[in-house]
Each structure stands twice: as C-alpha cells, then as structure tokens.
Amino acid sequence: MSELKERVMQALSTVIEPELHRDIVSLNMVRDLEVSDGVARFTIVLTTPACPLKDVFIKRCNEAVLGKVEGIERLDIRWDAQVPTDRRIQGMMNVPMRSIIAVASGKGGVGKSTVATNLAVALVEEGAKVGLIDADILNPNIPQMMGLGSGRPKVINNKMQPIEAYGVKVMSTGFLTEPDKPMIMRGPMLHSAIRQFFVDVQWDKLDYMIVDLPPGTGDAPLSLAQSFPLAGAVVVTQPQSVAVADALRAVAMFDQLNVPVLGIVENMTGEFFGSGGGEKLAQERGLTFLGRVPMAATVREGGDYGRPVVVHGRDTAAGEAFVQLARAVAARASVVMMQTANVIPINIIG
Numbered sequence: 001m002s003e004l005k006e007r008v009m010q011a012l013s014t015v016i017e018p019e020l021h022r023d024i025v026s027l028n029m030v031r032d033l034e035v036s037d038g039v040a041r042f043t044i045v046l047t048t049p050a051c052p053l054k055d056v057f058i059k060r061c062n063e064a065v066l067g068k069v070e071g072i073e074r075l076d077i078r079w080d081a082q083v084p085t086d087r088r089i090q091g092m093m094n095v096p097m098r099s100i101i102a103v104a105s106g107k108g109g110v111g112k113s114t115v116a117t118n119l120a121v122a123l124v125e126e127g128a129k130v131g132l133i134d135a136d137i138l139n140p141n142i143p144q145m146m147g148l149g150s151g152r153p154k155v156i157n158n159k160m161q162p163i164e165a166y167g168v169k170v171m172s173t174g175f176l177t178e179p180d181k182p183m184i185m186r187g188p189m190l191h192s193a194i195r196q197f198f199v200d201v202q203w204d205k206l207d208y209m210i211v212d213l214p215p216g217t218g219d220a221p222l223s224l225a226q227s228f229p230l231a232g233a234v235v236v237t238q239p240q241s242v243a244v245a246d247a248l249r250a251v252a253m254f255d256q257l258n259v260p261v262l263g264i265v266e267n268m269t270g271e272f273f274g275s276g277g278g279e280k281l282a283q284e285r286g287l288t289f290l291g292r293v294p295m296a297a298t299v300r301e302g303g304d305y306g307r308p309v310v311v312h313g314r315d316t317a318a319g320e321a322f323v324q325l326a327r328a329v330a331a332r333a334s335v336v337m338m339q340t341a342n343v344i345p346i347n348i349i350g
C-alpha cells in the first residue's frame, strides 16, 4: 500500500461504527481504497443495504480525513452491503437465506400482515433480496395484500416456486386453497406446513426472509422458533393498553424461546387508538422502539387492493413511516446478529 493510502486507512480507522462500537477498518468495512489527484475513493461495506446511517458515515469519514491527511481534498465513497449470515441456517438444505425475521403480535388485527408486507417491499426498495412467508396458515392475508390474489405457484422438480410481487418472493397457503374453503388443521399439520414453506420451496439467495405470523403465542411462533434460527422478532402493537398487554405476552414468549426481540412497532397511532403505548412498552422492557405508523386510510386501501402504501403512497406520512421502519429493523437485525456467536462476521463474508 502506498504511504498516502496507508495514512488514509489510518485516519479512517478512527471512524467508529455507531452501533457496533468498533472502528470501520477493523470491521473490514473499508474496501478498494484508491487515491489519486487529491481524491480518496473507497467502498464502505454496510451490514444492510437499508442502512439508516449512511449520512453519519459520510460525515465522520470526511471529518477523519479532510484536513488531517495531507494531500487528500475530497472523499468519493461508494456503498455495498453484506447482510450478516446466520451460520445455523447454512446447514439446512435448500434454505439459502441470510437472516429470518418474524413479525408477531399478542393481539389479532394490530397490523402484522400490513407491517410484514410493507417491510418486505421497503427492504427490496433499499436494495435487499427479500422473501415473505405467510405463516398465518389458516387465515392467509399476504396474497391479497401483495396483489397476488389469484396466484398459483408452479412446481418444478418437486419444488414450489415462490410468486413474486414488488420484487418480493412470496409463499402462502392462500396460493394453494380456495378462498371460500376453510383450512382445517391441527397443530402438527401447521408445524409441517410452516416447515415446508422453508425447505420445499425454491428460494433464491435471500438477505431477509420475513415471516408473517398469526396472532398470539400459539403453535405457529413455537414451530417457527423451534425449527429455524430466527435473527429476531418484530412485535407489532396498537397504542392502546389492551393491545400493549398482549404485546408484552408475545415479548415474554420470545424471551422464553430465546429469540431476540428486535423491537416494538406501534401501528395505527392516531386519534382513535391514541399514541405512545408501544414506545412506553419498549422503554419499560429495555427494548428498541422501531417506530410508529399512523392510522391512515391509504394503509388499509393498500392492503385491500394489493398496493402496499410504501410503494403507492411513499410520500405520505404512513409510507415514509414504513421506509424508516424498514431501515430501523434492518439495522437492528444486523446489530443483534453481529452480537451473537452464530453469525459469520462481516470480515469473512464472501
């Protein structure tokens, strides 16, 4: 390495990753450094393409180098991302995904499927490869919310092919049954249905698999957590105290199952249900508050007509809230994964 390059690297090694609390050079986030004509060009490899901290990195890198390293007048930073890989997933045949995130709640109807849908779509928009499993086997809502109401998966070589919408690869029992026929299943059948959605579906390589759970602390979250290593769970609640009490039960369940709770989302904030219950719960339990989504007709219509608000109403308050939420979830998942022993650290991710 040229002497100038070395001095730039040294300066960049004073830049601390705000959430991992280590410097970006020893985390091996700085790649392909070139210097010429007073410009230092390099790539920062983030732990998620949906990183909310790009501006912080730009500011800190500039502060660390400009005026400190003689001969460098400008930085030209490019971005790349490698989502940490849970190495426990890798041993599972045909499950090529880096991290699995469940969306859960205590109470029904609080907006899990809406959050799961918009979260998945927003992560695609940020540049991630994303799958969405509808683990509400008996009452699948994801096909309608993704505009895939009449979808039927193809089977190739005994593997079901997921159906794609808004760049998200989707699998749901809604694709396999008639809308007016009830699904009648016992616990063990539910368990094997969820398992099949992971192992018998032809998933491509995915950064994130989002799993929409049915409400409550029943069989589905238990099956999921026992069969597959979850990066964590996002717990959705409405602001009012009845919903918050149920959310607390969901949090306690994930604690018992040793699944990290990535944080709390407060949905349907507004005049009707009030505001603040989700944030208060997060504070009281020492959990991350991931964000709040306002009650808005555009969100409901987006679900009814298969036009997720994060795409079709991106510039509305609710659309913007979902973009921020997706970034917060992705950042939190990276931090939580990097803190566990099960993860292949960023510096050896290929």
Ligand SMILES: Nc1ncnc2c1ncn2[C@@H]1O[C@H](COP(=O)(O)OP(=O)(O)OP(=O)(O)O)[C@@H](O)[C@H]1O
Pocket: 105, 107, 108, 109, 110, 111, 112, 113, 114, 115, 136, 141, 213, 214, 215, 267, 268, 269, 293, 294, 295, 296, 297, 299, 300, 301, 303, 304, 318
């Ligand atoms: N922020 C919001 N503003 C307005 N309507 C919303 C909002 N979030 C969700 N909804 C609507 O509320 C209803 C319930 O949402 P959703 O189906 O996502 O909840 P759920 O928690 O998945 O329900 P279930 O427990 O039955 O699975 C839907 O009609 C949805 O469109």
Ligand SMILES: [Mg+2]
Pocket: 112, 113, 114, 136, 141, 212, 213, 214
């Ligand atoms: Mg639902």
